[in-house]
Amino acid sequence: MEPAFDYIIVGGGSAGCAVAGRLAESGKYRVALLEAGPSGHGLWTRMPIGYGKTFYEPRVNWMYQTAPVPGLGGRTSYWPRGKVLGGSSTINAMVYSRGQAADFEEWAALGNVGWGWSDVLAAYRRMEDHDLGAGPWHGAGGPLHVSTIDQDAHPLTAIFLQAAAEMGLPFSPDLNGETIEGAGHYQITTRKGLRESAATAYLKPRPNLYISTETQATRLLLDGRRVSGVATMEKGRQRDFFAAKEVIVAAGSIGSPHLLQLSGIGPAGLLKRVGIEVALDVPAVGQNLQDHLCYDHVYKSRRPSLNDALGPWMGKLRVGLQYLLFRKGPLALSLNQGGGYYRSRPGLAAPDIQLYFSPLSYERAQTPRVRALMSPDPFPGFSTSVSPCKPKSAGHLAITSPDWRVAPEIHPNYLSDPFDVAQLLDGARYLRRLAATPSFAAVIEAEMKPGGAAQSDADLIADIQARCYSVFHPVGTCRMGPDPANSVVDPQLRLHGLAGLRVADASIFPVITSGNTNAPAIMVGERAAEFVLGAP
Template sequence: MSEYDYIIVGAGSAGCAVAGRLAEAGRFRILVIEAGPRDRSVWIHMPIGYGKSFYNPRVNWMYRTEPEPQLDGRTIYQPRGKVVGGSSSINAMVYSRGQAEDFDAWAAQGNPGWGWPDVLSYYRRMEDHALGASPWHGAGGPLHVSDIAGNVHPLTHALVEAGRQAGLAFNPDLNGATTEGVGYYQINTAGGFRMSAARAYLWPALKTGRVDLVTDALVTKVRFEGRRAVGVAYRRDGVEHEARARGEVILAGGAVNTPQLLQLSGVGPGALLSRHGVPVVIDSPVGRNLQDHLCYDHVYRASRPSLNDDLLPLLGKLKVGLAYVLARRGPLSLSVNQGGGFMRSRPGLDRPDMQLYFSPLSYERATPGVRALMKPDPFSGFSTSVSPCRPTSRGHVEIRSADPFEVPAIAPSYLATQKDIDDLITGAHFLRRLAQTPALAAIIAEELKPGPAAVSDADMLADIRARAYSVFHPCGTCRMGPDPADAVVDAELKVHGVDGLRVIDASIFPSIPSGNTNAPAIMVGEKGADLVLGRNNAGIGGLSA
């Protein structure tokens, strides 16, 4: 049995950040265990290559939800990174930090040290932002953030102008003083390559010699002595291994795998564990409070060339490939989520409640089960999308048996509340309004989905039930809070009721941030590492060192 100061389960967005900062401290032996392989694939490092990872079981858990009652009983696809870098190695790279009020609400729920001034200091510490150092951004941090406004597809400019014509303000920095308005998304790339959490944090950490990385290894159980976590058991190549932690075991498997492992280890709802023959260490609401962003799009045939025209024809492929190989520029160096922003769906709201996306690409005719970004529709096309920022529906993640290799049941319960239904209908009508602006109307040849016959609330809701999908932001299943009755970890991310065990990943979010969740997950890794080291708010501009 090997022994380490800290064992980190999961080399994903948060886990890499924790490993990097603990290694930087210079006095620990650290073991990182990842269920997937090393991040060596060219498709991981080429930004648009995530189209190849989207349905690749080698690097993607490729989860599906339980049948969703409010979505016509469909099972909704839930890709999760199963590779070094986790979901930051296979996502669309949009860098969005959430709204200040999101984190102030976390603090108000009994989590001191998690308000906006606190987390902003960690965002600034982790950033190497293309816009430079400012009260809102950091420079020189490990995670590069690119400003792509000057490199987006020309159709994206039409979307930004359409937003202005629909009454939204232009926002040149969607991570600045406010998220409100329409503009161009910032993305995690550097020099034309994906800037995953692994590239930013784990690669440098491995060079220190203080971090051991074990890949293709599934952790099957946290080992306890009484109520203290002392290590983990894991299986690699069919062989059982154990590792012991002198300090702490840190779970960073994400919103699905972390609650699954806790439940398998005896930390979870007592009735659930007993039903599956798992001895109960602590009766805890592990797996509850699952939240996710649901998205809905309108798809158009374009009257002007779109990314389809660059990525489908052989000549187009050659041109964009050459641009990437020679200069790391062009469509292959970007995400397809290039424009969008945040808006208030109705008067009287105190902050934006809806996120917009624009993609200068369509793949309506793609083979089911294939997200063929490199094989788009054989015509010019694009889509606009809307996603309510703060859904009120709550779901769960539960083990199906005591077998660690059996996929857990994932039930987000999308649209379980009338508010969530009403919000998405409102968003759908805004997409139609956006399409009627002069800027977008000038580039639309035909509305393909839902089609001009869909006009009423009932029409929109029927189409939402038939086509809405996850934006892949699951979180909240190991909720942070002071009361063990409804929270799994405290404000220091220690698991209630046991010693030597923390959760540091997106599962600790008390409520979902108003935007993409990868940046907040990395921030949690940054702050979580400081908590392990006994420091609070030590980021740039932090309250104490």
């Protein structure tokens, strides 16, 4: 019997929605998109600041937990990932950062032909509907709307930008322009005050697009050396989907290697240990795990902050009405309103540290029992943060059971390389100098964290190990490259050694990009569709 679909996309996340939407839009193929979570049409997934509510919501969030991390003093790290149409673009903080030209020139230099800056810039411009309009660095009329927030940011953000200028970091009107260097307002993925996820951007009703939510892929179906389909649990019942042309796995940096390993595609020794028959020995599946760490300094402010708006009940009522009536105000924005990129030392070819500024201070919930990300501090406050762009520490993830219900074991190996510790220590000193600028000194009443007692290198390193956290940018676990010995997919995203299978999501990044990874993940989906549509 002829398969019902030409292409099956496993995972309706940031990249998966882009692939499915573009293939269906072409009108050439019958496309099935399989998503383990729900559709995500609800208040907290559409309201931009709703990610505070979805941070610990199991219905739309995989809520992964890493193994204890030695570099963090044995702490585990909580990793929210989207389990919903749109994936993590439906529950993230919406910062739109494409990475810098040097990132993709590095990808190309590693043998990934067609992934240089000019190649990916064309894809970015094609996918964008940018507030700044069409030009050399941006596109207009694409599916994904990108908003500027210059006129809407909290007044404290302007003080941050002035302080950055006093540190020698000039104002940038466009952190996705010719260079990412400088300080400015972060652009975000919203449209008319609502979150713009990859699902709202790319998934339009089409007769040739079948979308099945609450459908968990349990393994890939192989016919010899070819992947022919996907075994699933669709709304609690077993169902097999078959593809006439290809299966495209887009389940994310955790889900994609996990599904490959469940299917017998991965390191042979690992698969044998857990009782899975080896279909193809691919040592790199689950390796090369990279992520960005972030480290905050928190201040009590002499001026009002978002704490004053989001903490008291009257403030919540005011901003709630503002949002309901006008789709404006704090609820229509991200908490990361300012930031930028700087070079940590002279002589570097490109910026290597990302800055964040939030006009809010809060205690992060430390347990899933608390169903919200934050509780604003009972005083006016704000935070500044540093996040090294290119950490040297790398980890891995590994299947622990043939049961698809059991999450893989995640070992991020944060701060295992001394270079990363030194970079964060340098970043802590940078934040102290930033706080001492005339503009910031005038509004800072006290440094709350790490506090004045932390002055020595040892004190600051101890604080970094105790408080630094993931920015939720895991990549690299199905690395792209020309050599099957150390990569999983080729530069056309085809799996080495098997026909009928591609991987298209952030797991294919050979090296992590500078900054937030959602925009590059969507771009990978764009490129995957480009490769498929360009194939004979």
